[in-house]
Amino acid sequence: MSTSPEHAATGSEWWRTAVIYQIYPRSFADASGDGIGDLPGIESRMDALAQLGVDALWLSPFMVSPQRDAGYDVADYRDVDPLFGSLADFDAMLAAAHERGIKLIVDLVPNHSSSDHAWFQAALAAGPGSIERARYIFRDGKGENGELPPNNWESVFGGRAWTRVTEADGTPGQWYLHIFDSSQPDFDWSNEEVREEFRSVLRFWLDRGADGFRVDVAHGLVKAEGLPDYTPPADGDSMGGHEPVPYWGQEGVHEIYRDWHNVLAEYEGDRVLCAEAWLPTLDETALWVRSDEMHQAFNFLYMYAGWNADAQREVITESLRAFNSVGAPSTWVLSNHDVVRHATRLAVEFENAQGAGIGPNTPGPRPDAALGLRRARAATTLMLALPGSAYLYQGEELGLPEVIDLPDEARQDPSFFRTNGERYGRDGCRVPIPWEPDAPAFGFSTTGESWLPQPPEFVEYARSVEEKDDASTLELYKNLLTERRAHGLGSGTLTWKETGSATLLSLTNADVEVVVNFGADELLVDAARVILSSEPLLVTAENQAKVPTDVTVWLHA
Structure with a gap:
């Protein structure tokens, strides 16, 4: 086992300079052999993470879920889904990380639950006007018989953002809001019961030793009063907008995070809140990390900046200005589980909106793999030289490209189905990563099972292969993290x-x-x-x- 690195000392506001590694649990390492990664699999690879040199891990959702949106539809916020193991497995994995001086951040999904959640099932059974329905956003429909949705909002995943329920007596009833899939009903955050429930959830994981939370759709919890109609611009981003959007970035959301900030302050050490907040400007993003709110917010404008000197200089300058203005560190990120991997994206020569993905029939020339990897390595080498905190996405340290040639029958992203294949979605960046070239499923699982098929070319990206090559992307990342720490670049x-x-x-x-x-x-x-x-x-x-x-x-x- 590796020794604990000095850079992860408790009480040091470690998150200001940390390099945080995102694990997508179902695609990292599978100890059970069922083809889906799990918590024991992560624990089994903890030495590899320590050798890479990261300060913290962020785990995408592993809580109980029917998995209609890969765990972002939570049915029980206080337990581990059996797909990924048990609470005992979580405790063991967390202990293994902490023994190596690595922090652990839990992904929390407060905008919506799964439709399988006990609260939502109770809401369906209780009927209109009940306290159970008041936890979610139920509304009567428009039209003579309520046959029209309450407003014209569209789902991020395609189609309308409202679904009508059938009441207990079999008649068509109210509509409920789901900014994402119909299996993900939005909570009503004006309800104090919802707020108290999530305070309890925070404390549950903090009591187990979690070092903080990445907050999914952090800008989406509060909806504009009256739920006014809104039509997004044709060139708008599904997760943001160029002008005020009634379900993104409402002022009332800041009160929630001030409350959460106080909950985390009850605990010893530096516990962190990181916002996934897609907002039009860096100044708006910085509002999420004022001194009494969250500690970090993802810098998506940096991720999507053009690969040229002017664009890079502008976004870096503006990022440092905006975040420094509120006393927060800037964050830097190039890839995650929702976007085309930057080893492919930086070679894309056509418009590719967030969430669209790339597939075999995407219009435009196929991205040049060698060019993409070259630019990705250069971009990461720039990113890890910047002051602040950086996020890495599993597999980017291997130089993994987006998997483009997934067959339609293998795809699982709900956006692919809700748009009838118009958007390929996010499966291409979620394919299980390779560890050994000759092992079943490239070492991802012992049985060769893999929930998404791995392409044959993954053989050349396997971690054990790259460990033997001084010029590999893996060795570049190790060197970058070693030198970043040695020169104090995170706090420079x-x-x-x-x-x-x-x-x-x-x-x-x-x-x-x-x-x-x-x-x-x-x-x-x-x-x-x-x-x-x-x-x-x-x-x-x-x-x-x-x-x-x-x-x-x-x-x-």
């Missing part, structure tokens, strides 16, 4: 350096200079100053290192 201060070129980006942080070459011409740097590079560099007889296009290099300042 960024200063831009003028390059006189539209295709070069240069900055200093602590005692490190970072240069990114976006141009076609090679850049020469003093080889003696090189700390690391996103690609191997050729060195001239004059000891000058050649930095080609789409390469990032760290230099001694």
Whole structure:
């Protein structure tokens, strides 16, 4: 077992500089052999995570769920779904992480529950006007007989955001709101019973030792008074909007997180709240991390910034300004379980909206895999040089691309079905990751079972293969995390350096200079100053290192 790293000391506001690794449990490691990853599988691979050098783990949902949306439809917030193990397995996994100095963040889904949740089943049975229905957003329909939904809102997953229920006597009844799938009814957060329930849920996991929570759809809990009609713009993002949206970013949501902040403050050590909040601007995102609210918010504008010097400089500058203005660290993220992996996305030459995914029949040229990986390595090398906290998504340390050629019959994302295949959705970034080249399911499970099929090319990305290659993406990530810590980059201060070129980006942080070459011409740097590079560099007889296009290099300042 690895020794505990000094960087994860309790009480150090560790989250300000942490590198946090997202685990999608069903796709990480399967100890039971049923083809679905589980908590014992995560525990079995904990040494690999310690060797990578991450500070914390964020686990996507593992609570009891019918799995209609891969666990983001929770039926019991206080237990582990048998697919993933038991509460005892959670405790053992958490202990294994803590023994290695690794924190653990639990994914919490407070915007909606599963329709299988006991509360929702009670609401269906109790009928209109009941205290049970008051926990959710039930409304009478419009039209002569209530046959029309209460408003025109659309589901993020496609189709309308309302479903009509059949009452106990068999007659058509009220409608309930589901911003996502019909199996995910939205809670009514104006109800004090809902608020008290989630205080209890927070304490349940904090009492077990969890170090914090990533909050799903953190900007969506409160809906505008009166539920007014809203038609999103044609070019709008499904999870945000260019103008005020009545179900995103309402002012009342901040009161909820001030309350949660106080709950976490009851516990020893630094417990963290991180918001998944898709908002139009960085200044709006920063409102979620004022000193008495959440501690972090995902920086989605950074994730989607263009791969060029101007776009990168602008989003980094604005991120640091906006988050610093409220005393919070900026976060940096390039991939997660909801977006096309950045080893593919950075080579996409066509419009690809969030949630659309890429499949075999997606219009446009197929992304160049070599170009995508080269840019992904360069982008990560830039990201991990920035002050603040960074998030990694499982498999990106292997350079995994988006899996494009999944057969339709294998797909499981509800957005694929709700749009009749118009959106391929998120399955391509959720395929189980490879560990060993010759093992069943590439070492993901002992039986060869895999809930999504793994492509044959995963053999070259297997972790055990990359461990033996000094030039592999895995070894690059290990080196980046080692040097990031050694130079204190997470707590450093960024200063831009003028390059006189539209295709070069240069900055200093602590005692490190970072240069990114976006141009076609090679850049020469003093080889003696090189700390690391996103690609191997050729060195001239004059000891000058050649930095080609789409390469990032760290230099001694």
